[in-house]
Amino acid sequence: MTFVRDRVVVAELRSVAEIDWLEDRARTARQSHMPPKQAAAFEEFLARQGPVGDGVAWIAGSWRRQQPFTKLEFIKGPTAEDVALAYGADAQDIADGLLLHQVEEQDEREGTDDLTRVLAFGEENGWTWLGYHDFDHAFSRRPLDPPPEQQITLGATMAKAIYAFSYFEDGVYQNPFPVEDGAEDRRDMYELIWYTPGEAPFAPEAPLSFLNLHLRIAEKAGNWTDNIALFFEGLERAFGLALPRDAITTGNVRCARPARR
Structure with a gap:
């Protein structure tokens, strides 16, 4: 399953281990595995997620x-x-x-x-x-x-x-x-x-x-x-x-x- 925004894939249904790895790479701005437009879209997708737990x-x-x-x-x-x-x-x-x-x-x-x-x-x-x-x-x-x-x-x-x-x-x-x-x-x-x-x-x-x-x-x-x-x-x-x-x-x-x- 994939999620698309403006014809750009921003998320995919993957294993927990793969998602953890992708999220870590995105959060630390190292999305070299993605094309620039897809990396920017995925980063924005992550940025819009609410805080985990109580946040800080x-x-x-x-x-x-x-x-x-x-x-x-x-x-x-x-x-x-x-x-x-x-x-x-x-x-x-x-x-x-x-x-x-x-x-x-x-x-x-x-x-x-x-x-x-x-x-x-x-x-x-x-x-x-x-x-x-x-x-x-x-x-x-x-x-x-x-x-x-x-x-x-x-x-x-x-x-x-x-x-x-x-x-x-x-x-x-x-x-x-x-x-x-x-x-x-x-x-x-x-x-x-x-x-x-x-x-x-x-x-x-x-x-x-x-x-x-x-x-x-x-x-x-x-x-x-x-x-x-x-x-x-x-x-x-x-x-x-x-x-x-x-x-x-x-x-x-x-x-x-x-x-x-």
């Missing part, structure tokens, strides 16, 4: 205010437990299945402040996700060996109004420079305040130029008016990112404190 746009507003985390990371490949250990999480907390609400309740009982020094983690839609604060650098990105297939980092620094986005593929930074810079050798972070709805944030030759389409579709959907929430919805559509809304808001997600020294 729902957390954009509180994340902007550094709640419940200042750092959100999404890693494709390694398990959540392996990533948490690589980031310096306590192995015993991971083995015990410590939950975020347990740390919050302990803070209330004992007057401690451990909630700001834990790493929350889980797996959604084939991605490992991490949420944490980096106030005292208790957790920071450590090299994973081998490098993950994909890694997305979102960091909020409210006091400086810095909201950063970075994307790595097979350990290589994808240089998401903005259109207006025109400096092709730029290698610093992309700040979300640079994004203006209605304008393409990434130059056509940039590795992340395929995000432009997903952001345009998100803008047309009209689900959000806040720029950061719109950008997050674009990431939902481009990468299939999701966070468990109820579990995070109720504290029923796994977490770990920094490894004891």
Whole structure:
């Protein structure tokens, strides 16, 4: 069975394994197996698909205010437990299945402040996700060996109004420079305040130029008016990112404190 739009095949009935492979290739803008017109049509077909599960746009507003985390990371490949250990999480907390609400309740009982020094983690839609604060650098990105297939980092620094986005593929930074810079050798972070709805944030030759389409579709959907929430919805559509809304808001997600020294 095939699906055709404007005389161009945009989807076919295939095995689950083949569809997974095709979707991964399309999401990362590597459609060399398709003619350009078909690749563009298939990319638009994918961009119009709704978010998986809860998506991530729902957390954009509180994340902007550094709640419940200042750092959100999404890693494709390694398990959540392996990533948490690589980031310096306590192995015993991971083995015990410590939950975020347990740390919050302990803070209330004992007057401690451990909630700001834990790493929350889980797996959604084939991605490992991490949420944490980096106030005292208790957790920071450590090299994973081998490098993950994909890694997305979102960091909020409210006091400086810095909201950063970075994307790595097979350990290589994808240089998401903005259109207006025109400096092709730029290698610093992309700040979300640079994004203006209605304008393409990434130059056509940039590795992340395929995000432009997903952001345009998100803008047309009209689900959000806040720029950061719109950008997050674009990431939902481009990468299939999701966070468990109820579990995070109720504290029923796994977490770990920094490894004891």
